[in-house]
Structures are given as structure tokens and as C-alpha cells.
Amino acid sequence: MTDLTQETRDWLAATGFRVGNEQIWIEALTHGSFNGSRNGSDEADYQRLEFLGDRVLGLSVASWLYRASGSHEGQLSQRLNALVSGATCARIAREIGLSDHIRLGKQAREDGGADSDNILGDVMESLIGASFLDNGYDAARDVIYRLWDGELSGNAGKSKHPKSALQEWAAGNQRAMPKYEITDRSGPDHAARFTVAVSIHKVGEAQATASSKSEAEKLAAKAFLEEFG
Structure with missing residues (x-):
């Protein structure tokens, strides 16, 4: 032994x-x-x-x-x-x-x-x-x-960009990676509004609307974490 x-x-x-x-x-x-x-x-x-x-x-x-x-x-x-x-x-x-x-x-x-x-x-x-x-x-x-x-006592996991946080959440919970899709675009080019849906297979979906695609994705990821995280 x-x-x-x-x-x-x-x-x-x-x-x-x-x-x-x-x-x-x-x-x-x-x-x-x-x-x-x-x-x-x-x-x-x-x-x-x-x-x-x-x-x-x-x-x-x-x-x-x-x-x-x-x-x-x-x-x-x-x-x-x-x-x-x-x-x-x-x-x-x-x-x-x-x-x-x-x-x-x-x-x-x-x-x-x-x-x-x-x-x-x-x-x-x-x-x-x-x-x-x-x-x-x-x-x-x-x-x-x-x-x-x-x-x-440090900053681990604090103030992270919502898209990064959602990706980490998915990986940590052994889920598929988030998928983002523009579901609607409205308004003139100088004042466009984008609606983006983010989904994770077998978990759910969240949507958000903003004046840019990247901002809509960020808000959608934040909404997803608040609902399903």
C-alpha cells in the first residue's frame, strides 16, 4: 500500500x-x-x-x-x-x-x-x-x-459584459452556446431599431430592442440571465 x-x-x-x-x-x-x-x-x-x-x-x-x-x-x-x-x-x-x-x-x-x-x-x-x-x-x-x-472578496464575475457572462453561464451549466438572431429591424437608417432574440437550446429565449445590433444583443443577454440564470 x-x-x-x-x-x-x-x-x-x-x-x-x-x-x-x-x-x-x-x-x-x-x-x-x-x-x-x-x-x-x-x-x-x-x-x-x-x-x-x-x-x-x-x-x-x-x-x-x-x-x-x-x-x-x-x-x-x-x-x-x-x-x-x-x-x-x-x-x-x-x-x-x-x-x-x-x-x-x-x-x-x-x-x-x-x-x-x-x-x-x-x-x-x-x-x-x-x-x-x-x-x-x-x-x-x-x-x-x-x-x-x-x-x-475580489471582482471575479462582477461587471462582466452580459454576452460574456451568458457564454460562461452556458458553459458552466453544460448547455449549448447562445444563439443571437435579429428578429426585427424598423425605422429609417439614421434612427434604426433592432430587435434581437437570444436562445439556448432546451433553456429558453429572451429578446431586447435597441438602436444598434450590438446593444440589442447585450440587452437580450442581460434579460436572458435575469430570467433563466
Whole structure:
């Protein structure tokens, strides 16, 4: 049975994670390529813990946003998606030095896997999943709030252009990308009015009218987020 190295155990403790069941943390730090590089090794990798940690992270951040802000649902969703995105998780992973402790196969490490946004973000979530299983929700939430402190108090997800925010919302909720369509144009050229509809498959549609196509698209995206976000 594999043991955590003392270096990794010390790093986890310094980061705020409490290690009880070592095997959970080993699993959280093991990339699928690690097994292929070790003859006959069949240790579990981080994917299941990543799935769990993603949900714990989402609940923790959503709870913080609900208590800290009186914003409407669309704005809350916009900030949530930014705060739990893979890019944010990878950024925090770099800040805490996670890459040195990921168990990667030789080829994956040589290919730069330890600095991959996807891998760093996934392992960050898997560590949250491990914390939840080993120490419970409150402990996992407290670690999240400590590690995400700068992000939560910053501007992530705030004042974003509505079209960008809607695209992020769609991606974060595993929906099709928004489609924009001019449904009406009226008035003379010097005072034209454009009506634009934005839709997302199996979610819904919103419309807005403005004096330019780009402004109508922006207002339509904003209306969509307010209704469905």
C-alpha cells in the first residue's frame, strides 16, 4: 500500500487540509497516467473525488454568495460560475504549490501535465472531495473559504459584459452556446431599431430592442440571465 510522502503530508497540513485516511488523499493526488507508468499498478485516480469536490465547492461558494450579496439570481450565477471555474481552481492550485505533489506518469509529467490548467483544476477539486470525505462538510467549506478568500472578496464575475457572462453561464451549466438572431429591424437608417432574440437550446429565449445590433444583443443577454440564470 502506498503511503503519502512526508513532504506531501506536511504540505497538506500547511495548506489547511487534515489527513486522517491517507488513501483518500493519495487517490486525490493521483492522475490516471500514473498507473500506466507503473507496472501493474491499479491505484484509483482522482476522477471520482473531483466529481464530489466540484459539488462541495459549488455549494460552499453559492452559500457564501447568498449570504454576502443581495444580488438577483442571474448575477449570483454569473459570480458563482467565475469563482468555481476550472481557470480559478487552477490559479489557486498554482498559488498553493499543488503541482509538486500531483502523482503523474513519466510521459504526462514530461509533457507538462503538472502545469496543465485542466489537471491542476481537477486535482484542486479532488482535494476538496477528499477533505469532505475525511473531515466532513464544515472542514472542507472552511478550507475553501480560506483558499478562495482573495477571489471571494475580489471582482471575479462582477461587471462582466452580459454576452460574456451568458457564454460562461452556458458553459458552466453544460448547455449549448447562445444563439443571437435579429428578429426585427424598423425605422429609417439614421434612427434604426433592432430587435434581437437570444436562445439556448432546451433553456429558453429572451429578446431586447435597441438602436444598434450590438446593444440589442447585450440587452437580450442581460434579460436572458435575469430570467433563466
